Amino acid sequence: MAEVRLNTVRKAYGGQVAVHGVDLHIRDGEFVVFLGPSGCGKSTTLRMIAGLEEITTGTIEIGGRDVTRLEPKDRNIAMVFQNYALYPHKTIYENLAFGLRMRKMDKAEIDRRVKSASAMLGLDPYLERKPKQLSGGQMQRVALGRALVRDPDVFLLDEPLSNLDAKLRVRMREEIARLHQEVGTSMVYVTHDQVEAMTLANRILIMRDGHVQQVGAPLEVYDRPANLFVAGFIGSPEMNLIEGHLERGALKAGGLSIELPPGIAVAEGTPLVLGVRPEHIGVGEAPGAHTFHVAVIEQLGAQTLCIGEVAGVRLRVLMDRTDAVRNGTTLPIQFRPGRLHVFSKETGARINRADADVGRRPAA
Amino acid sequence: MSSKATIYSFLILGLAVTALLIVAPVVYAVSLSFYQMDSFVGAPKWAGLDNYTRMLSQWVFWRALINGFIYSFGTIIFQVVLGIGFALVLNQVFPGRNIVRGLSILPYLLPTVVVVLTFKWMVDGSIGVLTTMMSAVGLPQVQWFESPGAAMASVILVSVWMWTPFVTTTFLAALQTVPSSLYEAAKVDGTNAVQRFFHITLPMLKPILTVIVLLRAVWMFNKFDVIWLLTQGGPVGATEHLAILSYRQAFGQFDIGGGAAVATISFAILSLVVFIYFRLFPLDTE
Incomplete structure (x- = not known):
């Protein structure tokens, strides 16, 4: 040894x-x-x-x-x-x-x-x-x-x-x-x-x-993937990567505005890539929920993967197994700031604080 | 046509071609050995086993048999050892490897008569390049075709030179099928290059080696043109093997029955050797 x-x-x-x-x-x-x-x-x-x-x-x-x-x-x-x-x-x-x-x-x-x-x-x-x-x-x-x-x-x-x-x-x-x-x-x-x-x-x-x-x-x-490559490589189904820019503490991507976690120390208007794992997108009514249009359903057994778009942005959402969702269904979804990964579009490097509590489930 | 009919029609066609081109001449040749004939036009006279007893009782027959074994063993050993050696070298990575690989097959592509004439010129007593070189370094002049030992050496030398490329090419192809990870595993297992040759390369080449030795043995035992062109079996029968003896007997002595008997015995010996060989080295190693 x-x-x-x-x-x-x-x-x-x-x-x-x-x-x-x-x-x-x-x-x-x-x-x-x-x-x-x-x-x-x-x-x-x-x-x-x-x-x-x-x-x-x-x-x-x-x-x-x-x-x-x-x-x-x-x-x-x-x-x-x-x-x-x-x-x-x-x-x-x-x-x-x-x-x-x-x-x-x-x-x-x-x-x-x-x-x-x-x-x-x-x-x-x-x-x-x-x-x-x-x-x-x-x-x-x-x-x-x-x-x-x-x-x-x-x-x-x-x-x-x-x-x-x-x-x-x-x-x-x-x-x-x-x-x-x-x-x-x-x-x-x-x-x-x-x-x-x-x-x-x-x-x-x-x-x-x-x-x-x-x-x-x-x-x-x-x-805490260190960069865009690791973010895309680790995790299945693959992490959603949404391109946009910083605008008043949120990511603007087409018609979509997603509130970012605190501590994003870049100038207003900086191009960013937002990463969010399909399993970390919340499904259900809540204040500020976005409307997700389901286009394709993939039944994985224990889970259901929905592929569709929200305000023109393509997205994969992984939820507990459900038979209720069909092609064409709309779902209310939310992005939780604590579960978002923010990367520089230019360098691909992660820019949220390293100690963000992404991915950790709250203790029951 | 039903599939059975198709199978039978191909089978019958194949058997017919085999019968026409292989079985018929063999049967004819064997049957000749039981007759006394001095030409192919005269009427054959039944001779029973006379041709066999006559040939087997002659010293020239046994000399030809021994010569055949010496020539076959000599050529095979050198061809295989050199062939593996060259294949190992040509399997290494070096600049211009493909050109060298291409050139190495050249001797095999030349007509036998060209190779033999070239060798004769090389050892010519007055202008031969080999003779000149040997005398330049103070070596005595060798009478290549006049002393029995040198004559056998020269037919072996020319045969080895001509057919080693075939063996090299075959082994080179076989070497390329050995996965490099086997050598790497052996390196990790603590082997040196010699151990890798004996533990990996040689066992991996064994199936090819088995076939090559057999093919070369059969071809060399029956080889006619090189010896005929170089020495015609001389001097005084020193390089005469069964194929040459058979030819000389049939077309030189006009003893067609005797020649056919020698050919038949040669065929039987070779069949026996092949049978024993396959018993000793079965192709299926599993």
């Missing part, structure tokens, strides 16, 4: 910069998820920690040791690959034992570790099989087991669940969470799936175009 430090780690391929300088301190035993769309540099950053990509500038420390120029085998890391990367010609037992054999570990100790990992992951019946004879979920468990037997300082997982179907993905997600609790080793996990990030991480690092956008606990990035 160890902590991991990335000190302004940068990666360039010729003139093309893939990662612009990541600074991150992963605490001992922490589960950090790198999240972002394809090509954002999250996998490259992970591979730099693994030693599979050379670092252009910056340094990486694992357990207080500078590993920047070390080979992957000398970093005491274990990695789980997206396509499992199991050795097809070796049995599951041999796959699990291979890394230990290469390190000239005592045979009895190898056997003990393999048996213990296979028991932990329910692989006992498959030890003599070849990877081809296993299902996707079983193969992924072998890949996890191969990392587990090594007892590394840090686990690196590169989109480990993206080759699995939706149902299996949820099961394996739970298994990874359980594994982390049991072994307590630091884990770095790369994904483009925000649900995986939100459910697994102690902290999420969100990247875009090689730049770190925000680092924070899952609810922190949900509650």
